[in-house]
Amino acid sequence: MPRPTTPSSVIAAAAAAAFLLLVPSAAAAPQTQLSIAVYPQGRNSTAVHHYELRCDPAGGTAPKPARACRVLASLVRPFAPVPAGEVCAQIALGPQEAVVTGRVRGRRVWARLSVRDSCQIERWRRLADVIPGFGRTLAP
Numbered sequence: 001m002p003r004p005t006t007p008s009s010v011i012a013a014a015a016a017a018a019f020l021l022l023v024p025s026a027a028a029a030p031q032t033q034l035s036i037a038v039y040p041q042g043r044n045s046t047a048v049h050h051y052e053l054r055c056d057p058a059g060g061t062a063p064k065p066a067r068a069c070r071v072l073a074s075l076v077r078p079f080a081p082v083p084a085g086e087v088c089a090q091i092a093l094g095p096q097e098a099v100v101t102g103r104v105r106g107r108r109v110w111a112r113l114s115v116r117d118s119c120q121i122e123r124w125r126r127l128a129d130v131i132p133g134f135g136r137t138l139a140p
Helices: 007-022 065-074 118-126
Strands: 032-039 050-055 097-104 109-113
Touching: 050 065, 109 118
Parallel strands: none
Antiparallel strands: 032 050, 032 097, 097 109
């Protein structure tokens, strides 16, 4: 014989269902969502281009978001800073700068990129498909 339904059992069932809908499942991939600000003349200039990038599924206003998401997925720490003590040639390719904020695979990101020395240039080249405004083919 089925048990009678009580108001408290209905409320408990509704609360459990709401909890399951609000909490992401353990199998869900961590989210990648970035805001990218590119300053073609440096951050002291008023010129800025804003882009958004989302992955899984790829989308946003960044050019070629699917390619950008593949690049991000291929790099362990795509926005890692240049290691302290790294020797970098003092070669500048221009005033371009970018600021990237958001999350990559669920991890918070805040990165500032420039083309003011060889280490920073290589960092930006590695991310050329993610951050518009600086191609990887430019030679120092």
